[in-house]
Amino acid sequence: EAQVTQNPRYLITVTGKKLTVTCSQNMNHEYMSWYRQDPGLGLRQIYYSMNVEVTDKGDVPEGYKVSRKEKRNFPLILESPSPNQTSLYFCASSLQGLSDTQYFGPGTRLTVL
């Protein structure tokens, strides 16, 4: 089944403890991206990647890192999480870019205490 998977689905952590949220797609998509969704603010793009080893900042990249070493994986790294990073995170992928359908993962609900 074609899908985007994220792990973990739920995570409660403490301020400053490094964490990684994984994202993987099995559709051989070139474009992948991360979003956070907050009440009243909608979906905001954090980082995106056009292909392996090519990444760029979205609207809200501060406090986040990403890497794209393999085509299928696009992990989101929070080196020192803070409470304002408490949010619902979504990974998405598409065949080549914005003119293609974006397939979203199921989401990761992160709470930073």
Added chain:
Amino acid sequence: SQKIEQNSEALNIQEGKTATLTCNYTNYSPAYLQWYRQDPGRGPVFLLLIRENEKEKRKERLKVTFDTTLKQSLFHITASQPADSATYLCALDITGAGSYQLTFGKGTKLSVIP
């Protein structure tokens, strides 16, 4: 800077009626605009994409229009059903042709009342 506005935060309609949702944008006209559906706690699901040279696009009970003069897209659901209740998001390339940054509107929460 480019902005996306979805006019209504919430829209309530009676079952069987046509729901019309609006997406407005400022500044330059994007090459295409997308519409997604999102259910609570779940990822958005792609519905339709319309390109700047297309005035209208249909998929079953869904219809999208794209008016580059008004800088507006309208999303219609005909013969609405309670199962259509969800939040609907429009999205476009906000920074310019050739960029890879996709921006979403804040969405309109549609409730279809039986």
